[in-house]
Amino acid sequence: MIIYGVAILAFCFVIGQLIGEFLGKAIKVDANVGGVGFAMLLLIILSDWFNKKGFLDRSTENGLMFWNQMYIPIVVAMSATQNVRVAVSSGFIAVLAGLVPIVICAITIPFLANLSKNTQLD
Amino acid sequence: MEIIAKFLEKNGLVVAFLLVGIIIYVSGIVSDKLTNKKIPASAIAILIGLILAYIGGVYTQGEKGIADIKIFSGFGIMGGSMLRDFAIVSTAMGASFLVMKRTGWVGALSLFLGIALSFLAGVVVALVGGYTDAISLTTIGAGACTYIVGPVTGAAIGANSEVMALSIAAGVVKAVAVTIGTPFIAKYIGLNNPHTAMVFGGLMGTTSGVTAGLAATDPKLVPYGALTATFYTGLGCLLCPSILFLLMKMIVG
Numbered sequence: 038m039i040i041y042g043v044a045i046l047a048f049c050f051v052i053g054q055l056i057g058e059f060l061g062k063a064i065k066v067d068a069n070v071g072g073v074g075f076a077m078l079l080l081i082i083l084s085d086w087f088n089k090k091g092f093l094d095r096s097t098e099n100g101l102m103f104w105n106q107m108y109i110p111i112v113v114a115m116s117a118t119q120n121v122r123v124a125v126s127s128g129f130i131a132v133l134a135g136l137v138p139i140v141i142c143a144i145t146i147p148f149l150a151n152l153s154k155n156t157q158l159d
Numbered sequence: 160m161e162i163i164a165k166f167l168e169k170n171g172l173v174v175a176f177l178l179v180g181i182i183i184y185v186s187g188i189v190s191d192k193l194t195n196k197k198i199p200a201s202a203i204a205i206l207i208g209l210i211l212a213y214i215g216g217v218y219t220q221g222e223k224g225i226a227d228i229k230i231f232s233g234f235g236i237m238g239g240s241m242l243r244d245f246a247i248v249s250t251a252m253g254a255s256f257l258v259m260k261r262t263g264w265v266g267a268l269s270l271f272l273g274i275a276l277s278f279l280a281g282v283v284v285a286l287v288g289g290y291t292d293a294i295s296l297t298t299i300g301a302g303a304c305t306y307i308v309g310p311v312t313g314a315a316i317g318a319n320s321e322v323m324a325l326s327i328a329a330g331v332v333k334a335v336a337v338t339i340g341t342p343f344i345a346k347y348i349g350l351n352n353p354h355t356a357m358v359f360g361g362l363m364g365t366t367s368g369v370t371a372g373l374a375a376t377d378p379k380l381v382p383y384g385a386l387t388a389t390f391y392t393g394l395g396c397l398l399c400p401s402i403l404f405l406l407m408k409m410i411v412g
Contacts (some may be wrong), residue, residue, distance in 0.1 A: 038334050040295075045352065046245065046248060047245075047247050049248055050244065050245055050248050054244070054279070056205065057389075057393070058258030059295060060393070061393055061396075064397055065398065066393055066396045067245035067311050067315075067396060068311060068392055068396040068399045069322065069392075069393060070308065070390065070394070070397075071244055071368075071389050071390040071393055072244070072383060073244050073247055073248060073386075073389035074385075074387075074389040074390055075209055076244075076248040076251075076279045076400050077247075077248050077250075077251035077254070077257075077382060077385070077386055077389075078259075078386075080248055080249070080251045080252065081251050081252075081254060081256045081259075082256070085256070088243050089296050094268060095242065099190070100250070101252050102249075103247055103248050104245060104249035105246070105249040105250055105252055107181070107246050108246040108247065108249065108250055108374065108378070108381065109201050109204070109374050109378060110176075110179045110183060111237060111238060111242055111243055111246045112181055112201075112205060112206075112208075112243070112370060112371045112374050113179050113183065113201075113204045113205055113238075114175055114234045114236075114238030114316045115208070115238030115239075115367060115371065116205045116206075116208030116209045116212060116301075116338060116367075117207075117208035117209070117211045117212045117215070117224050117225045117226070117231075117234050118212060118221070118223045118224040118225060118226040118234050118235055118238045118239075118284075119208075119209060119212045119223060119224050119331065119333060119334065119335060119367070120212070120216060120222045120224065120369070121209050121210075121212040121213040121216055121331075122212075122213055122216025122217055122220075122224075122332050123215060123216070123222070123327070123328050124328065124332045124335045125161055125332075126329040129288070129324075130284060130285065130287075130288035130299070130325060131302075131325050131328035131329045131331075131332055132283040132329075132332050133287075133288075134280070134281045134285065134302060134303045134326075134332070135283045135303065135328075135329045135331070135332025135333035135335075136333070136336055137171060137280040137281075137283070137284055137303075138276060138280040138281060138303045138304075138333060139278035139333060139336055139337060139340065139363065141276050141277075141280050142273055142276055142362040142363055143344055143348055143362075144275065145276065145362060146240035146348045146350070146355065146358055146359055146362055147266065147348055147355075148350075148351055149265055149269050149272070149356040149358045149362070150216075150265075150349055151259065152265055152268075152353055
């Protein structure tokens with residue numbers, strides 16, 4: 038049943054986000070720390086386990102895949118609600134403070150990526 | 160007219176489904192006919208979204224783009240953090256645990272490096288802009304991480320509202336620039352595999368920018384970038400008002 042798939046996703050979401058909230062509290066930060074990440078790891082482990090047990094039939098999986106496919110439309114809606122006016126009209130300093138980090142980090146990416154690829158060969 | 164406006168407002172989420180569907184359909188045609196599929200449809204759709212957000216922002220002077228116009232308020236629900244995070248989690252279905260485990264430590268390293276580099280770059284820009292006190296420098300540096308780290312840090316260390324606004328603006332500029340820029344720089348930084356996507360998420364950090372940028376580049380990479388980026392804001396909120404602020408205080412006195 039489709040709702041089972043959606044419920045599995047919701048279960049992972051709730052548990053993961055709660056872990057993120059409590060982790061934030063534990064390290065005294067006013068933010069959710071890695072909630073989405075924990076939820077994703079939980080989903081990977083759960084879906085793998087359900088697969089092995091044979092619990093995941095086609096329609097249950099469809100409940101998960103629906104949201105997987107809705108991801109880009111949701112991102113489109115998200116971009117339509119960004120504060121673009123401020124981004125465009127903010128002064129020189131704000132624009133530079135936003136752009137310079139991107140350039141520096143982008144240059145760093147190939148080096149770090151190579152680091153991980155080298156370890157893969159070991 | 161009023162009946163229609165009221166109706167659209169009341170059924171906002173469903174209206175947003177319809178409109179986003181139309182946006183993506185139009186983007187598909189534009190991508191096909193005008194760019195010969197060189198620019199992916201999702202990238203064009205996201206760009207249209209940003210343009211709509213700008214129009215909405217100018218029209219209402221609000222903060223939530225098109226969602227500030229009442230009849231389009233459903234965009235706020237559809238693109239809000241709850242459904243966004245729900246959908247991001249579902250992308251993990253196609254992800255490889257093995258890759259995540261292998262790249263895990265580089266992902267963690269990229270998080271720390273990403274925050275340190277962004278902070279530093281923000282501080283240097285703020286110095287050039289004429290700010291010299293530790294509180295303002297730290298807040299603007301934090302804003303260069305993400306638009307959440309900025310105000311959280313600023314509030315924690317007591318920055319004034321002008322500097323707060325500046326740091327939020329810096330974070331928003333970053334999110335928008337990463338969204339638009341990712342498909343274009345992907346080729347040059349080797350962003351075509353899960354490993355690099357995890358490093359990318361950790362270094363850039365802005366969840367909205369990273370996920371939207373990766374979606375426009377290659378949707379298969381989204382879960383890997385999202386996995387690391389989701390830790391960034393939390394870690395930034397931890398490091399900026401504490402260690403990095405103390406460091407700034409030691410340097411500028």
